Amino acid sequence: MTAISSEHRRTASPNVRGIGDRLRWPLVAAVPVAFLGAVFAYPLVVMFARSFTDFVTPGESGLANYDWFLGTSSQMTILRRTVSSALLVTALCLFVGFPYAYLMTVVKTRWRMVMLGAVLMPFWTSLIVRTYSWMILLGDNGPVVNFLHDLGFTDVRLLGTTTAVVIGMTQVMLPFLVLPLYSQLVQIDRTLLRAAQIHGARPSTAFRTVYLPLAAPGITAGSTIVFILSLGFYFTPALLGSPQNSLLSQQIVEQVTRLLAFGRGGAMALVLLVITLILLAAGSLVTRRYRRALGAGSEVR
Template sequence: MAADTAAPPKRTLSPTGRRRVGGLLLLLPALVALTLFFVLPLLSIVVDSVTDPEPGLGNYASLFTDGYTLRVLGRTLLVALVVTVAGVLLAYPYAYMMTLAGPSVRAVMVTVVLVPFWTSMLARNFAWMVLMQDGGVVQGVFGLVGLGDITLLGTTTAVTISMTQVLLPFMVLPMFSVMQQIDRRLTLAGQSLGASRFSAFRKVYFPLSLPGVAAGASLVFVLALGFYVTPALLGSPQSSMIAQVISVRTRDLLDFGGGGAMGVFMLVVTLAVLAASRRLSGPGGAAGAAHAIVGGNER
């Protein structure tokens, strides 16, 4: 009599494995879209930057040897830095006051921050053009103090002012998000131990709010690097920024290699800024600041 042969048991996925497979299937459309519309075009730009017009790193070498390109890169980085610093100085007090205000006043203040998101950026830039044109409101105000001959429109100063106003909401919201999570009893505890109100704010509250400052500053700096509309409308060819130069090189001069090298360079700068910001505002950033404060007091 032949021995009965038992069929091998079927292997089934555990509930955890099924959830992982289901999650991967849900991510698949997004991964395909990301690959087609971001990764492949980015790879194409990188390849053009090292092959057009001839293979090599000549396009990258010209970034640091061509005087005009260096001036554009320096101007772009400087404007982005000034916009970021001005945004921090303007946004920090506003975000702090939002944490102190009552629910009704806070709702109004949040609405004021969100209004620019509901207005076209093009319309806001045209409004600044009207304000800064010769004979406009800004020049009239300067005229009251004997500075009526100052021209703003077509200068880097006009671009910086407009970009600061446009990007200010991106600075306020991250700061407010972090500040509203800070326990205000910490500053009261510092005052109860003999510290003045300003000293308690400087040594306790301000370090805990730095993750929000870092997050907002990195976001504004990265956005400012790639601005095109504002410099094109309020600036001039003599004060061009990198986005304008890339557009001219690729659209008018068909210099895809040079434009690609500039784009890759700015991408590297952006990644470096985001990496530095992550160390300050990433998970545990506020906890790390609190630990540093406690450690400093213990020492």
């Protein structure tokens, strides 16, 4: 009897351990999931609910906040300006950041460390200091405007315009593209490019059909980070821009803090969230098709 029960314990113990392992990991994950739910999901739900229940004018109900936002031409202009500014900042960061990240993969270790330090340097400087520095540089009597005046552009004004906002945001967002892009490019085996050229491909063709598809995940990751952060950026547009060319983040702060219109602010934020998700899904689809077309289905010529 003792031998049977001992054998039974030995046989059942792996099953018990397996059940314990399966139960332990959900319990471990419950704490961070609960934290994320409390910090991110709960405010989102409250904002979504208030967009349907909190109204400025008595007697309004339902979709009144969304009707106000989507039916007001000035608000639609601000929404288009916000999306276009975010896309422009992303394009400029990619235009500057891709060659920079690519150069980091081909230089020697010493220069690579110098270039990496230059990328990380903005994180060691206060955002307030950097933004006020741009206010001085782009001011009406600043060095940039004076230089343009010397070139013959006499009627130039930068501070308080969308151009100044894009310049300031690009400088802030550039490291967020370079770092994930570099982490992807440094993993690409450059012998693949030489192999393509040995088989008759021109350098440009090898770069387009071999290197870019392999770099697409880094490009997508960096561009996504920059685009999302640019959509909700507030501090730099508030200082470098003006009320005449404000972005949606400034309007949301205006509705919530000064007008106490929480429902309208929630409606604006949720519309922006939906647009962001749609654009991200479209970008992900385009990236997958691009990699499939150039990476898997194209012939090296």
